[in-house]
Amino acid sequence: MNAFRRFAANRLALVGLVVLAVAVLFVLIGPLLYPTEQVRTALESANLAPGVEGHPLGTDALGYDVLGRLMIAGRTSLLVGILAGILATVIGTMWGAIAGYVGGVVDAVMMRIVDAGIAIPAIFLLLVLSSIVQPSEWVMILVIGLVSWLVPARLVRAEALSVKTRDYVVAARAMGGSHSRIVVRHIVPNTVGTVVVNATFQVADAILLVAYVSFLGMGLQPPATDWGAMLSNGLSLIYQNAWWLILPPGLAIVLVVCALNFIGDGLRDVFDVKGKTA
Amino acid sequence: MSRTPDAVPATVAARATVAGTRPRRHPFLFFLLRRIGQSIIVIFVVTVIVFALLQMLPGGPARGVLGVQATVEQIAQFNHEQGYDRPVWEQYLMFLGRLVTGDLGQSYLLNMPVSDAIAQRLPKTLLLTGLSLVIALLIAIPVGIFQAVRRNRGADYTLSTLAIIAYSTPSFFLGMLLIMLFSQGLGILPANAPQGESVLAVLAEPQRLALPVLTGAIPLVANFSRYMRSSALDSLSEDYIRTARSKGTPFRRVLSRHLLRNSLTPVVAMLGYQLPVMFGGALVIEQLFNYPGMGLLFWSAAQSSDFPVLLGCVLVISIATVAGSLLADIIQAVLDPRTRGGLS
Amino acid sequence: SSDSGSSPDETNDEINYALPANATPNWLVPLATAGKMTTHNSSLIRAMYEPLVAYDGSMGTVDRVPSADLADEITFSDDDTTATITLDERTWSDGEPITSADVAFWIDLVKANKDVWGSYREGSMPDLIDSVETPDEKTVVLNFDDAYNEEWMLASQLTLIVPIPVHAWSITEDGGEPDPELAKTPEGAAQIWEYLVSEGEDLSSYEGNPLFDTVSGPLSLSAFSDSGSVTLVANEAYDGDDAAGVSTINFLPYTSTDAEVAAVRAGEVDYGYIPTSELSGAEQYESLGYDVVNWDGWAITYLPYNFHNPEMGPVYSQLSVRQALQHLVDQDTISDVVWNGAAKPGYGPVPQNPDNKFLADEQRENPYPFDPEAAKSLLEENGWSLGSDGIYVCETGAECGEGIADGQKLSITILSQSGNTETDNMFASMKSTFEEAGVGVTIEQAPLNTVLGSIPQCEPESPECGWELPFFGTAGSWYFPAYPTGEQLFSTGGGSNFGSYDDAEMNERIAKTLEAGDETAMQEYSAYGATELPVMWLPNPVYQVSVIDSGLTGVEQDSLGNFHPQRWAWGE
Amino acid sequence: MSDERTAAPSTVLRIEGLHVRFAGRDEEAVRGVDLDVRAGEVVAVVGESGSGKSVTSFAAMGLLPRTATATGSIRVADGAGETEIVGASAETLDDMRGRVASMVFQEPMTALNPTMTLGAQIAEAVRNHTSATKAEASDRAVELMGLVGIPDAERRAAQFPHELSGGQRQRIVIAIALACDPTVIIADEPTTALDVTVQAEILDLLRRLVRERGTGLMIITHNMGVVADLADRVFVMRRGRVVESGAATTVLTAPQHEYTRTLLAAIPELPPAAFGGEQAAAAAEPEVPEDAVISMRGVAAGYRVNGRHVPAVDGIDLTVGRGEFVGLVGESGSGKSTVSRLALALLPTSAGEITLLDRPLSSLKGRRARRLLAQVGVVFQDPGGSLDPRMTVGESIAEPLAIHARRTSRADRRARVAELLDAVRLPEDSASRYPHEFSGGQRQRIGLARALVLKPRLLVADEPTSALDVSVQAEVLDVLRDLHAELGFGCLFVSHDLGVVNQLTERVVVMRRGRIIEQGRTADVLRAPRERYTQELLASVPSPDPVQQRERRQARAGLLEN
Numbered sequence A: 001m002n003a004f005r006r007f008a009a010n011r012l013a014l015v016g017l018v019v020l021a022v023a024v025l026f027v028l029i030g031p032l033l034y035p036t037e038q039v040r041t042a043l044e045s046a047n048l049a050p051g052v053e054g055h056p057l058g059t060d061a062l063g064y065d066v067l068g069r070l071m072i073a074g075r076t077s078l079l080v081g082i083l084a085g086i087l088a089t090v091i092g093t094m095w096g097a098i099a100g101y102v103g104g105v106v107d108a109v110m111m112r113i114v115d116a117g118i119a120i121p122a123i124f125l126l127l128v129l130s131s132i133v134q135p136s137e138w139v140m141i142l143v144i145g146l147v148s149w150l151v152p153a154r155l156v157r158a159e160a161l162s163v164k165t166r167d168y169v170v171a172a173r174a175m176g177g178s179h180s181r182i183v184v185r186h187i188v189p190n191t192v193g194t195v196v197v198n199a200t201f202q203v204a205d206a207i208l209l210v211a212y213v214s215f216l217g218m219g220l221q222p223p224a225t226d227w228g229a230m231l232s233n234g235l236s237l238i239y240q241n242a243w244w245l246i247l248p249p250g251l252a253i254v255l256v257v258c259a260l261n262f263i264g265d266g267l268r269d270v271f272d273v274k275g276k277t278a
Numbered sequence B: 001m002s003r004t005p006d007a008v009p010a011t012v013a014a015r016a017t018v019a020g021t022r023p024r025r026h027p028f029l030f031f032l033l034r035r036i037g038q039s040i041i042v043i044f045v046v047t048v049i050v051f052a053l054l055q056m057l058p059g060g061p062a063r064g065v066l067g068v069q070a071t072v073e074q075i076a077q078f079n080h081e082q083g084y085d086r087p088v089w090e091q092y093l094m095f096l097g098r099l100v101t102g103d104l105g106q107s108y109l110l111n112m113p114v115s116d117a118i119a120q121r122l123p124k125t126l127l128l129t130g131l132s133l134v135i136a137l138l139i140a141i142p143v144g145i146f147q148a149v150r151r152n153r154g155a156d157y158t159l160s161t162l163a164i165i166a167y168s169t170p171s172f173f174l175g176m177l178l179i180m181l182f183s184q185g186l187g188i189l190p191a192n193a194p195q196g197e198s199v200l201a202v203l204a205e206p207q208r209l210a211l212p213v214l215t216g217a218i219p220l221v222a223n224f225s226r227y228m229r230s231s232a233l234d235s236l237s238e239d240y241i242r243t244a245r246s247k248g249t250p251f252r253r254v255l256s257r258h259l260l261r262n263s264l265t266p267v268v269a270m271l272g273y274q275l276p277v278m279f280g281g282a283l284v285i286e287q288l289f290n291y292p293g294m295g296l297l298f299w300s301a302a303q304s305s306d307f308p309v310l311l312g313c314v315l316v317i318s319i320a321t322v323a324g325s326l327l328a329d330i331i332q333a334v335l336d337p338r339t340r341g342g343l344s
Numbered sequence C: 001s002s003d004s005g006s007s008p009d010e011t012n013d014e015i016n017y018a019l020p021a022n023a024t025p026n027w028l029v030p031l032a033t034a035g036k037m038t039t040h041n042s043s044l045i046r047a048m049y050e051p052l053v054a055y056d057g058s059m060g061t062v063d064r065v066p067s068a069d070l071a072d073e074i075t076f077s078d079d080d081t082t083a084t085i086t087l088d089e090r091t092w093s094d095g096e097p098i099t100s101a102d103v104a105f106w107i108d109l110v111k112a113n114k115d116v117w118g119s120y121r122e123g124s125m126p127d128l129i130d131s132v133e134t135p136d137e138k139t140v141v142l143n144f145d146d147a148y149n150e151e152w153m154l155a156s157q158l159t160l161i162v163p164i165p166v167h168a169w170s171i172t173e174d175g176g177e178p179d180p181e182l183a184k185t186p187e188g189a190a191q192i193w194e195y196l197v198s199e200g201e202d203l204s205s206y207e208g209n210p211l212f213d214t215v216s217g218p219l220s221l222s223a224f225s226d227s228g229s230v231t232l233v234a235n236e237a238y239d240g241d242d243a244a245g246v247s248t249i250n251f252l253p254y255t256s257t258d259a260e261v262a263a264v265r266a267g268e269v270d271y272g273y274i275p276t277s278e279l280s281g282a283e284q285y286e287s288l289g290y291d292v293v294n295w296d297g298w299a300i301t302y303l304p305y306n307f308h309n310p311e312m313g314p315v316y317s318q319l320s321v322r323q324a325l326q327h328l329v330d331q332d333t334i335s336d337v338v339w340n341g342a343a344k345p346g347y348g349p350v351p352q353n354p355d356n357k358f359l360a361d362e363q364r365e366n367p368y369p370f371d372p373e374a375a376k377s378l379l380e381e382n383g384w385s386l387g388s389d390g391i392y393v394c395e396t397g398a399e400c401g402e403g404i405a406d407g408q409k410l411s412i413t414i415l416s417q418s419g420n421t422e423t424d425n426m427f428a429s430m431k432s433t434f435e436e437a438g439v440g441v442t443i444e445q446a447p448l449n450t451v452l453g454s455i456p457q458c459e460p461e462s463p464e465c466g467w468e469l470p471f472f473g474t475a476g477s478w479y480f481p482a483y484p485t486g487e488q489l490f491s492t493g494g495g496s497n498f499g500s501y502d503d504a505e506m507n508e509r510i511a512k513t514l515e516a517g518d519e520t521a522m523q524e525y526s527a528y529g530a531t532e533l534p535v536m537w538l539p540n541p542v543y544q545v546s547v548i549d550s551g552l553t554g555v556e557q558d559s560l561g562n563f564h565p566q567r568w569a570w571g572e
Numbered sequence D: 001m002s003d004e005r006t007a008a009p010s011t012v013l014r015i016e017g018l019h020v021r022f023a024g025r026d027e028e029a030v031r032g033v034d035l036d037v038r039a040g041e042v043v044a045v046v047g048e049s050g051s052g053k054s055v056t057s058f059a060a061m062g063l064l065p066r067t068a069t070a071t072g073s074i075r076v077a078d079g080a081g082e083t084e085i086v087g088a089s090a091e092t093l094d095d096m097r098g099r100v101a102s103m104v105f106q107e108p109m110t111a112l113n114p115t116m117t118l119g120a121q122i123a124e125a126v127r128n129h130t131s132a133t134k135a136e137a138s139d140r141a142v143e144l145m146g147l148v149g150i151p152d153a154e155r156r157a158a159q160f161p162h163e164l165s166g167g168q169r170q171r172i173v174i175a176i177a178l179a180c181d182p183t184v185i186i187a188d189e190p191t192t193a194l195d196v197t198v199q200a201e202i203l204d205l206l207r208r209l210v211r212e213r214g215t216g217l218m219i220i221t222h223n224m225g226v227v228a229d230l231a232d233r234v235f236v237m238r239r240g241r242v243v244e245s246g247a248a249t250t251v252l253t254a255p256q257h258e259y260t261r262t263l264l265a266a267i268p269e270l271p272p273a274a275f276g277g278e279q280a281a282a283a284a285e286p287e288v289p290e291d292a293v294i295s296m297r298g299v300a301a302g303y304r305v306n307g308r309h310v311p312a313v314d315g316i317d318l319t320v321g322r323g324e325f326v327g328l329v330g331e332s333g334s335g336k337s338t339v340s341r342l343a344l345a346l347l348p349t350s351a352g353e354i355t356l357l358d359r360p361l362s363s364l365k366g367r368r369a370r371r372l373l374a375q376v377g378v379v380f381q382d383p384g385g386s387l388d389p390r391m392t393v394g395e396s397i398a399e400p401l402a403i404h405a406r407r408t409s410r411a412d413r414r415a416r417v418a419e420l421l422d423a424v425r426l427p428e429d430s431a432s433r434y435p436h437e438f439s440g441g442q443r444q445r446i447g448l449a450r451a452l453v454l455k456p457r458l459l460v461a462d463e464p465t466s467a468l469d470v471s472v473q474a475e476v477l478d479v480l481r482d483l484h485a486e487l488g489f490g491c492l493f494v495s496h497d498l499g500v501v502n503q504l505t506e507r508v509v510v511m512r513r514g515r516i517i518e519q520g521r522t523a524d525v526l527r528a529p530r531e532r533y534t535q536e537l538l539a540s541v542p543s544p545d546p547v548q549q550r551e552r553r554q555a556r557a558g559l560l561e562n
């Protein structure tokens, strides 16, 4: 409870939580309240302006209702973002904890790999990776997870390095505790603050990456879509002032990513963790 | 719990002399060599990763380069000429061999050496990111310090919120908004970046440069100001700030003489790691504003499986990144006299 | 446009043409190696070096344009085994006459280096030329190894010949002494070729390269930058009938379509293009002083079936299945709505725009109009039944056709080229209609070159044979030379017969189109392709949607995809 | 609040009715402190941790954080008049700080700006309040550095803080405080972070400066020895209030307040010292106890620093017999902790042999070595740091069981934990709580419980009480002594506090620079040290008895002269 109070003391974090909850409801419950055809195309009612024929936000080039599409797309963006963020966090945590705890040559090798990975801009990796595999939702999760575990790995390693010199770890070793026990029982739990806080940012970043991947043309197979894909489709209509194809998905991304960042900041207060690497 | 007579980490090395050995003569030189060694290893790993990834690309470039109408014989010939029919490791060694002589191969699409293509584009990307970076720093550093000093007050919250919003906006969306606002709505700034071939020609059209640079700078301002704020907050709580104030130094001077330099150090380190992010951002911005830099080069190479260009771009950017973080480390060391102890 | 700021006199003598995004000129030597034969390269080359025989589609039909070539009269012997060509009275820009030796020089070079010549196809140019005679300076006699269809020979083969200046180009190093005899030996020809190609590869030395000082065409090279910006100026010494309409033409490279559009909007381009999606807002461009014109391509667009796909190959081999699928493609709606009219339905192997004599009525009239019900009954008549998941399935494979597995589902996989909204939307809507009718569709996307790279002709057992229906036709799948035959596409073993289509009747009909004397062969081929469906026919997108300054004349667009900058001029 | 406002004219700092409240806190941190400092006088403020000493001193400098609100009055003498600090403007405060009142902080390692030269930092203080030019200011800085006893001041002025030792840095901080000849200096625990020998030097310096210049000094400390050594008057604080004040000799010898009495009682006593070299006992052969739980023979070890081996200890011969309490003392960095790490097999030896529980350590690897550790317990210095904050106290205490006796049933485990909690005098319900809910002393007792859960034969305790207040320390030592009596383990007790060692151990080992320079029965060594180093060490420890302390100071002076 105390933890929640500390979290709630950060007003923005609370706002973030509410926004995220609303977004989740919007994408999960929304389609039940406002059912629309999002599988079959309807070329006869394509490119309608907002308000026409009962489409509050108009339709797109294939005749899909934009409001309904926003909900469906949001499911993908959120699902992929959250799972990819978690995947990245899990891989990064394990990698970083092991590198930091074991140290020496193992650490050096593992961290050089991380350095190399970081040196290659993620978007470049994504471009190449997504032309190797066909981006389904699961592939996207995997691919985004695989390019974004590096930062958490770094953070957790730094944390592990400092945790491992704490007296309670030394004590555990002096008691004869095995290495695996120390990593699992002491190192990992004590990096949890860093990890949880970073995971929130990681999810936020993953949602952005999903958008970038779609923007760069590596979208999902139709009729599936995500906010980034909607947005980049809208881009081609930027000169025709089709704001209803651009602003809704764009604002949805910004809102959710903001909300996650606010929540992360709030959690940071709770866990008392420092810093954020973007 | 600071009431401890026990060792404070920073002094461990200093005390290492107790038992009779001297510290290294030139710790800075040692540090430098070590970092350079690491950087070389990292670049090597990068070449392996990139090469392996490209091997996994389906199809191979031949059909893409030669077009739909090419014959089977022409494709076989192409693959033979380019060495694609050799074992992978042999291709890698060949590639590495050429790399050390600075030869990045020939672009299939542009019909020119990759190094020339990059030499033509890189300066422009550097210009774009460099301008964004400088502007971002000029804004973010004072803003971050201001926020740290005014922490948890209205202005701080407002700026933090703005920063998070800016950070949360995908740069292509941001760019679109700017275009909608400045180009279409107000009609005061063109949506198309300068197409000039040289950096000078690009600079000659500052009004065209405005939107791309702005799009690049805004997220950086957001990011750096957040960093600067937290780093300045850390420094503000340091004892030496208190010492400085206790000798009667006016607060403004404390900020400029004591806080700035100390809180800049971690920001500089972070800059090194931001490079790949910035290059990634450049890719999107160049795409959006049609700025003919490395990002677009990479993009069109990716679209056309122009392997040598792909490899070349990734390598150059990775090397730039590695060099950047090396430089950041060195600057950091220079800023922080603790790390250059035995240099004199 | 003419209002781009500079004074009228200046503008009236200068035209800015927008090159396709990311496709900058990278070859100007009229001897192309593979991969260098993009249309903008060849258009520029044609403006500098007139071909022996010119065909183009800029007059509303695809036909010979004698004013744009160097040949005067072309006569075929009665048995169609020789052609005698007399040349126009013309001179190179350096004042030397253009002679039969220049023609022979080209043939010698290509013959000796045919393996690396980009346009080489076994059995055609230059294999079919047995010998060349040059009885006098202005006459060339070509002796063929067989009798060939005249039209094909003229429109598809002789058009490849580009006379080049033997008196200047028969050298093997910079500043070398020309030796007109050298090319007569294969070794000498190889040396010259090597030198000329290496010069061609050295883009940075184009500007000022003495090779380009000797041209036969209406334009000559003035500037060429690495980034692909090219300036051609009128050839002052030009003495042909196709002289340049303005003194300077700038070919501007763009790194992306958006960049080009922005330039168009800024009035920096006199002749450019816009994405098809902009067609719905065409008035905007018209108000800027442009005409918005579709540039039809002399092309067809299709999805090849991979008949060797281990699972689906046997399914696609069933004509009934192909017919059913073809019935499901709503070409009219797709053309109008998805492409905003920037694509035209296509029903067979012969290009339909402009209308032409090669087209059979069967193809013109679309044997398989959009009709889901017809598709369903076709499938049901042939052993397919609707499965519980709404997808047709063949419970007993043998009933549906040879080699089909029991329980085979009718689910197709399209590998589409990425990066184009209309293409994406086309397949999204096709997926929707197909699935509604009971055909499963998976759409995969990859960049064009990855698509092309992943569809090798293959045997069923080979691991790379997993592809099914690739799409590489965002700007048309296949562009034809003037005589639109399909030997590359649909004959067994054809170089671009990706899906290994193998049909004896088709082979025969194609062979007929190449043989001498048969005027109706093309129509028969057209009819057969339209009914037999060797591939799935799709709407053929325009080459591009052009925006042309309303003040420009001479801008009829060549459906062969070439542009003819010399004919552009500012109207009164 | 008596109205006797006849303050002596020489009062330089006067605090009256000071209250400080932090935003978001219910209780005031300081609730009504009255305190005054006269010119040339040393006033000591003592009291337990958190009693408000630092807050009071910050308030006096106007350095309270923004979240704090102060009420009451703090006035400092400025020339003829007085300046009110509470509620003063930023300009007034800037003008006052450093010129009229300056401050010396506890942590010399962090009190200096790491990126600025020492000279510049001192010069800044000069230039803040005088019109001195840059050159004049740096001359003055060099002069000040000489004054506080930095040798080779000219060269040092161009150096950075990290190039100096802790004691030297503290001298620089003092130099900064002195730069403008303030009327009052406030020193917040100025010697706590330093070794006893260095501490003695700094105290000498402060005493000399105050006496010579007539500056008022308010010194905050928790060390009664320092008070006895330096102070004229003492203020004892507890929970934000002054509970007793008066002349140092009176308060120390005849404390009035209950709290002051417990404070004094808790201080471990040193034996009446005999410092003279002549009186040293004859060099006795170190007795080797039979039945050793651990013995080291000629052991050397070191650390890898930047990939290079740096020796830390050498030629260690040391034995702990069964049930024996052995103290290990020495200055900071002398290798005490290294020896304890060796005993715990946390560090490989580079020479010599360690026999742990009759088994040579070098012959054991991996799991077998770890199993041996079941019979060794360990307690570390930092009571917060040695407990995993994410484990309940019960889990922490049961951890050795989880490692070595995995088959123990849950109920057994719980019972054993309860047993131990009882033994260390903690309530049984502590098991389900987390370490942060306990005070330092309690945490240290939890650590002790964990160390003893498997009934070890050897306990290694590395400065287990040095982070604690004296009264709390007394409590923990009490528990330790009781448990030792009950369980009979051998104990290697590392400490820098000779008083504690004197109280607790039977034998003592003195280390210096990685070597053992003296060992023997505690009584012998401390009463009649043979080695000069041991003598100095003893003489540097301030005694809370003002009379005794005077003797020590003289003895030390004598030793330094020789």
Ligand SMILES: Nc1ncnc2c1ncn2[C@@H]1O[C@H](COP(=O)(O)OP(=O)(O)OP(=O)(O)O)[C@@H](O)[C@H]1O
Residues within 6 Å of the ligand: D022, D025, D029, D047, D048, D049, D050, D051, D052, D053, D054, D055, D056, D065, D067, D222
């Ligand atoms: N910045 C702050 N914010 C909130 N509370 C504070 C702050 N600084 C000190 N306190 C509280 O004020 C009280 C007095 O603290 P202070 O630092 O003066 O104690 P102290 O006597 O100096 O203790 P120590 O001997 O540990 O230094 C404590 O309860 C502490 O928690």
Ligand SMILES: Nc1ncnc2c1ncn2[C@@H]1O[C@H](COP(=O)(O)OP(=O)(O)OP(=O)(O)O)[C@@H](O)[C@H]1O
Residues within 6 Å of the ligand: B005, B006, B007, B011, B012, B013, B015, B016, B017, B018, B019, D303, D304, D305, D310, D311, D312, D330, D331, D332, D333, D334, D335, D336, D337, D338, D339, D496
């Ligand atoms: N982890 C380490 N890495 C490198 N050197 C170390 C390390 N730990 C200690 N040292 C060095 O070994 C020597 C002995 O250190 P040790 O910690 O044993 O001293 P100590 O007597 O316990 O000091 P203190 O009283 O300050 O705790 C010192 O010179 C110290 O700098």
Ligand SMILES: [Mg+2]
Residues within 6 Å of the ligand: D053, D054, D055, D188
């Ligand atoms: Mg304090």
Ligand SMILES: [Mg+2]
Residues within 6 Å of the ligand: B006, B007, D336, D337, D338
């Ligand atoms: Mg120690």
